[in-house]
Amino acid sequence: MSRFLSTLYRSHSLAPPWALALLLALAPLSLARAGEGAAEAQAFAQRVAQESLAYELVTSLTTEVGPRxxxxxxxxxARRWAVDKLKALGFSNVRQEPFELPVWRRGLEIAEITAPFPQPLAVTTLGGSVSTGPEGVEGEVLSVATVAALQGLPADAVAGRIVFVDEVMTRTQDGSGYGVAAAKRRTAAYAAHEKGALAVLIRSVGTHSHRLPHTGQMRRVTEPGDNPGVPAAALSAPDADQLARVLARAGSARVRLVLTPQQRPAGKSANVVAEIPGRLAPQEIVLVGAHLDSWDLGTGAVDDGAGVAIVTAAAKHLMDAMPRGPARTVRIVLFGAEEVGLVGAKAYAEAHREELANHVIAAESDFGAGRIWRFDTGVGEGARDAALALAQPMAVFGVVPGNDRARGGPDLKYLRESGVPVVTLLQNGLDYFDLHHTADDTLDKIDPDDLAQNVAVYAAFLYQVANGGELYR
Amino acid sequence: MSRFLSTLYRSHSLAPPWALALLLALAPLSLARAGEGAAEAQAFAQRVAQESLAYELVTSLTTEVGPRxxxxxxxxxARRWAVDKLKALGFSNVRQEPFELPVWRRGLEIAEITAPFPQPLAVTTLGGSVSTGPEGVEGEVLSVATVAALQGLPADAVAGRIVFVDEVMTRTQDGSGYGVAAAKRRTAAYAAHEKGALAVLIRSVGTHSHRLPHTGQMRRVTEPGDNPGVPAAALSAPDADQLARVLARAGSARVRLVLTPQQRPAGKSANVVAEIPGRLAPQEIVLVGAHLDSWDLGTGAVDDGAGVAIVTAAAKHLMDAMPRGPARTVRIVLFGAEEVGLVGAKAYAEAHREELANHVIAAESDFGAGRIWRFDTGVGEGARDAALALAQPMAVFGVVPGNDRARGGPDLKYLRESGVPVVTLLQNGLDYFDLHHTADDTLDKIDPDDLAQNVAVYAAFLYQVANGGELYR
Incomplete structure (x- = not known):
């Protein structure tokens, strides 16, 4: 569809002409009346909910590739796995879209209280951290409640010390506790460096109480600054509790820390893209995404093997149900290098800049494998009702209409900022931050029934937006 | 009390003469009629249940000492901590009773699948394992369901391979799944050595699904044999699942293993002993025990800081409630070197051989911090009813009478075998093997209310046996 025509339809609130053609050509799939299309989408999704393809995909990825x-x-x-799998499933135009990025790798990570109560501490290095060198650093611990509190201290109170940011994350169903907690992870090392600290330890950005610390990126790997930060690691929650108790009992503590990560200036990554070509409006793109990379501690099952499996399986089921293809092109994008700073997301937005106006709508699955319970929209003001109507066939799966502030997922940031409409099929994230960025992010944490519910809801979404005529702008 | 008198009382089923003196001297504490004493024991225990001393003790031990x-x-x-604490609480005859033992220490522990799907595996070395050397070993994996299956294989099917014993442990409330599972841990390395294997990996003896493998002793450290075993480690449950999946998908797998533990021929340990001297029959000993050592991965909170805290707090509350002392001596024994093969238990039994006939009854708390739900007895046949009656004041805490096959706890093995009557105040162990011998055995896993229930039940037990006249033989 040309931009001219798109503009015309939008300004006149008309269905585009191919929607009429679809109505005539594929009567059982007609979406001319919303309720009717919704009923068909629901029936399709209910069939899809019986399938186990997504669980097979995430099992394959996490077993045969593992950390990535x-x-x-x-x-x-992982990219070779994805290309092979997407081709074998029958998708079209399966390809890698390469880009470059600096590469960070974990080294040794050793921490111990040396005084007054010597004992080891479970830590993991934060992504982007500089090295302590193999000799490590040792110093008095300075505990602060928040990074803001650290920033408020005079430099001579901080210089030469190991800062401990002991801020607790809140457990929520919608993940809203993460923003505050992740800010600590992203900024602590630089704030500590400004005050002359030796190193920084943060209480893990997480919600469980196991000896499994949470890694995660500090500043984006693509955005180096003048301030390199101090060596930075996260303590597991029980270790943060322990250090806080030691400080409370003894009044002071010394910690020794050895972190030896390495940074290479340039390495290779790519996004993996596959399509179901649209039959009537192939240039109009419905994008479903997830990210293929993972942190190195676990096997990336809930973050984001589940997402890869969900969107791939939903698209595959749509392709099988419509042998002649949906009206619009469905594009799967498995983003590379999400964890280290949305590098693949940016590369995709740049590579497809000319095409973004034809991205009808986009959704990313990147919040684990919990059941979808809410449908949020991030669309044009006039398109809100049409977007909300997409939730109708999802009700049977326990999904309720949500707010209009959807961000669509981390890898959709640059698309959304370029005007691409997005939706968020919000998963239950109550337990997500028990696993997120830890060694414990493994296949056994995924409930196959919950995963299948996700696929069904994505299928209901895809069925409607790939065949409907709405532009959502 | 002389052996002659003990024998006389036993054969005539009479209360000893000091019991009559007690009846006259301490009317409110009279146990002349069982029901009456039980009511007092219950009232005492209910007061004790409000106290938080045990939680303070286990917090102090796990924070100020940590792994031991x-x-x-x-x-x-830990011994210095215990001596200081027991003295500060007012106990008498606080002392260390030293012994020697070989000492094993963990080194590096690295494992990875090298082919066909390269990825790291979370492992921990089993106690007593020999070293692979810093270069490690690499070989094809041979999966067996049990050690018996391994023993049934011809040597040429095993030689040069890394054996993987993939046996799953059953979760039970009474810990009965542990015996079978621990046998795998104790014997696999030696069975593998007999067949010429390179190394052995076992699925952790545990019941959770976190990336936290379970260590534990193989053969007792004091009993070296001609067969040194092969290097041996436990995989966490998710890693065992992963290795099994890789084998199922690919038909074969290669693993590289680096374990560098060290063994020293002689080191020092000791049992820590403290007493409340008996007022009427000081030579008659009621023993409550726990073990002071722990594995090195966690801080030994549920294994066995909780036990140390429970028996110490229960005895302290009894001491405070009876300023002139109970009739019999109450002896707290905090055993050393339990984990590596009941070394302290044996040393105690040998050092106190002459005195064992005067050990009236013994109980050890070494099964975590879950609530006590059953009272098992291991007493003389004729003493079963009297022993069961001890459970009466425990009913209000949810404790039911159990079987007559009590073993009393691991450190009571040699006492029991020497004829000392024992009881088991059985804790709910449904979750115990989620934590046992892992890095996750930390203070946050203890519920203060559950811990207080334990102290109350031990207090009810101690009140009765320290003041009653029964011999339980």
């Missing part, structure tokens, strides 16, 4: 850190040979193996 | 592996300086620190 951005820019490493492991991520390259 | 047998024979190490850390265990010595």
């Amino acid at each position: 850190l951005a820019g490493t040979p492991e991520e390259a193996r | 592996l047998a024979g190490t300086p850390e265990e010595a620190r």
Whole structure:
């Protein structure tokens, strides 16, 4: 569809002409009346909910590839896995869209209280951290409640110390506790460096109480600054509790820290793209995404093997149900290098800049494998009702209409900022931050029934937006 | 009390003469009629249940000492902690009773699948394992369901391979799944050595699904044999699942393993002993025990800081309630070097051989911090009813009478075998093997209310046996 025609339809609130053609050509799939299309979408999704393809996909990815850190040979193996799998499933135009990025790798990570109560601490290095060198650093611990509190201290109160940011994350169903907590992870090392600290320890950005610390990126790997930060690691929650107790009992504590990560200036990554070509309006793109890279500690099952499996399986079921293709093109994008700073997301937006006006709507699955319970929209003001109507066939799966502030997922940031309409099929994230960025992010944490519900809801979404005529702008 | 008198009382089923004196001297504490004494014991225990001393003790031990592996300086620190604490609480005859033992220490522990799907595996070395050397070993994996299956294989099917014993442990409330599972841990390395294997990996002896493998002793550290075993480690449950999936998908897998534990021939340990001297029959000993050492991965909160805290707090409350002392001596024994093969238990039994006939009854708390739900007895046949009656004041805490096959706890093995009557105040162990011998055995896993229930039940037990006249033989 030309831009001219798109503009015309939008300004006149008309269905585009191919929608009429669809109505005539594919009577059982007609979406001329919303309720009717919704009923068909629901029936389709209910069939899809019986399938186990997504669980097979995430099992395959996490077993045969495992951890796949951005820019490493492991991520390259994940891309080969994805290309092979997408081709075998029958998708079209399966390809890698390469880009470059700096590459960070974990080294040794050792921490211990040396005085007054010597004992080891479970830590993991934060992504982007500089090295302490193999000799490590040792110093008095300075505990602060928040990064803001650290920033408020005079430099001579901080200089030469190991700062401990002991801020607790709140457990919520919608993940709203993460923003505050992740800010600590992203900024602590630089704030500590400004005050002359030796190193920084943060209480893990997480919600469980196991000896499994949470890694995660500090500043984006693509955005180096003048301030390199101090060596930075996260303590597991029980270790943060322990250090806080030691400080409370003894009044002071010394910690020794050895972190030896390495940074290479340039490495390779890519987004993996596959399509179901549209039959009537192939240039109009419905994008479903997830990210293929993972942190290196776990096997990336809930973050984001589940997402890869969900969107791939939903698209595959749509393709099988419509052998002649949906009206619009469905594009799967498995983003590379999400964890280290949305590098693949930016590369996609740049590579497809000319095409973004034809991106009808986009959704990303990147919040684990919990059941979808809410449908949020991020569309044009006049398109809100039409977008909300997409939730109708999802009700049977327990999904309720949500707010109009959807961000669509991390990898959709640059698309959304360019005007691409997005939706969020919001998963139950109550337990997500028990696993997120830890060694514990493994296949056993995924409930196959919950995963199948996700696929069904994505299928209901795809069925409607790939065949309907709405532009959502 | 002389052996002659003990024998006389036993054969005539009479209360000893000091019981009559007690009846006259301490009317409110009279146990002349069982029901009456039980009512007093219950009232005492209900007061005790409001106290928080045990939680304070286990917090102090796990924070100020932390991990305390047998024979190490850390265990010595735990003994100093215990001596200081027991003296400060007002106990008498606080002392260390030293013994020697070989000392094993963990080194590096690295495992990875090298082919066909390269990825790291979370492992921990089993106690007593020999080293692979810093270069490690690499070989094809041979999966067996049980050690018996391994023993049934011809040597040429095993030689040069890394054996993987993939046996799953059953979760039970009474811990009965542990015996079978621990046998795998104790014997696999030696069975593998007999067949010429390179190394052995076992599925962790545990019941959770976190990336936290379970350590534990193989053969007792004091009983070296001609067969040194092969290097041996436990995989976490998700890693065992992963290795099994890789084998199922690919038909074969290669693993590389680096384990560099060290063994020293002789080190020092000790049992820590404290008493409330008996007022009427000081030579008659009621023993409550726990073990002071822990594995090195966690801080030994549920294994067995909780037990140390429970028996110490229960005895302290009894001491405070009876300023002139109970009729019999109450002896707290905090055993050293339990984890590596009941070394302290044996040393105690040998050092106190002459005195064992005067050990009236013994109980050990070494099954975590879950609520006590059953009272099992291991007493003389004729003493079963009297022993069961001890459960009467425990009913209000949810404790039911159990079987007559009590073993009393691991450190009571040699006492029991020497004829000392024992009881087991059985805790709810449904979750115990989620934590047992892992890095996750930390203070946050203890519920203060559950811990207080334990103290109350031990207090009810101690009140009755320290003041009653029964011999339980």
